[in-house]
Amino acid sequence: MRQLALDIGLRPHASLAGFVPGPNGAVREALAGLAAGTLEGPVRLWGEAGTGKTHLLQAACRAAHEAGRRCGYLPLAPPRDFGPGVLEGLEQLDLVCIDDLDAVAGEREWEVALLDLYHRLLETGGRLAASGRARPDAGGGLPDLASRLAAGLVYGLRALDDGDKLRVVRGRAEACGLVLAPGAADYLLARCQRDLGSLCAVVDRLDAAALAARRRVTVPFIRSVLADVRGPTDIPPSAADDA
């Protein structure tokens, strides 16, 4: 069965307030401190795709900017149109957020440049937040960099439960100005890939489709949109094979 493709384009703005923390409340708190400059850091996030790492880093950037602090966000996942030279001068910023750190694991030039950036930020008092999928102690990257980041706050993001995921879906829809009919959010959770990135991508897709079709987002409408993506589908009556 084909899964829905991720197609993340323009999205509602990430914010720390809009982050559904679930079991990750302390992470949000730490990033808020980093963005405000009250926490030294660094903060290192790790976790599977769709656990909210990108959202948190972008939200931290936003919070820093709103506090009048200079910041930047750099995603290292391919396709990457830039080399390590992009890190030059970033120590002038108050907060630097590096996403997808493990995308450059083993790339010596990048790793050394990141280590140098870490040292420069230490000197200028700039803060650093970084994320990656792998556990920081899983190896594969430059040990000098991993070790320095390990001295800060390291958080493994835990997956949200279904209740929190529903809150994310509804929050996302609300941010898009999309009204979900009763049962629509539950339907998405039952039928789609359930990581946050995929769920948000589906909401965005529904937003565009609802706008184009000028329809309310009901279960039948969702079904038709999903069918467009992955071919005809039907939901058979319960076929439980309980003993």
Add this chain to the structure above:
Amino acid sequence: MVGSLWQSCLHRLEGELSEQQFNTWIRPLHAVEEGDALHLLAPNRFVLDWVREHFYRQITEAVSGQTPGRTARVLLEIGSTQRQTPAARPPSGPRFQAGAEVVRSSYLSPQFVFDSFVEGKSNQLARAASQQVADNPGRAYNPLFIYGGVGLGKTHLMQAVGNQMLLANPAARVVYLHSERFVGDMIKALQHNTINEFKRFYRSVDALLIDDIQFFAGKERSQEEFFHTFNALLESQQQVIVTCDRYPKEVKGLEERLKSRFGWGLTVAIEPPELETRVAILISKAQQFQVELPNEVAFFIAKRIRSNVRELEGALRRVVANARFVGCPITLDLAKEALRDLISLQDKLVSIDNIQKTVAEYYKIRVSDLLSKRRSRSIARPRQLAMALAKELTNHSLPEIGDRFGGRDHTTVLHACRKIRELSEHDERIQEDYQNLYRTLSR
């Protein structure tokens, strides 16, 4: 004024660009208004070129939209303005400048002093040697070469020497830098045609502390320059301290003459700390953080994090942050919860295959039974349990989970989840099985 103009532009651009584009390329720009010109300062050449190529039109339109009736020029430049943050540490030593650009500053962390260095069997020789060097710089051991794995305290000892030298003589020219920065500074000096000043600067300091010399490997020009600097300093009895992640002879890509010179003074190793030292380090750090750390918590962390001091520090920071977040004192339970992901053995992803295998083993059936059409209770119940666990512990969609269980429909998965939830409320056995399996899979 500039704040409001650029802020208004930012507001518009934020609506036009993707969040990633905005955060990566637009947010780092710093705006300065001068007459009818808006100067946008980019942190480096790459950002400047990228913004110019991809966003210049949108930026100028946004600026024009905010300044009706007058023509505002948008000038993209590389640069920065002085940051107004109290967090920036003042340099503790002299600076080297290549042209107009400040290239080298000496930053010694005031935290890295001998008093805050916890001594144990693993590091006592290195500490004693460093103390001697601090007491008699240039005379006791020159150079002092400290080597050991990452995060074991090499930088701390090296900087402790520098800090003590400055305490004894505030006018001392103590320069600390990471070897990568030495390389970078040298390249900048070459670019700015100030290599002679670079040489003069580094050969005139009272103490040169170079961290992680292994990053010199393969950089012949830097090694040569460092070699001459090194010789000049040693000849005039100025102190050199070098750290490395391994014994000098074992560093590949380092010139033999440099390796040989490192052996002229004293070479000392730092080993990973033993349990008692790790506990002492944690208690010392807790005092620095001004928190009370119960012994049982210190032992709990120290027994689980063995590799290096930085990770110990990170774990303690995490516990302290969590205690502050929940507003509770530090207890063993709080530490266990705070460090759950850090110390758990679960470094593998929970997969449907793993769930099927674990459930089959638990109920002493075969994985093929779980995937089969058999509907006897002894097979169907474990199958339902496995499906419920797959929903709980993975992000797979319900149709996908159904597929992986012998091509079943997603409604079967839904039914299984409901059934297990209902049964768990009344049937202690099912509840216990579910919890045991959940624990096994998620630990």
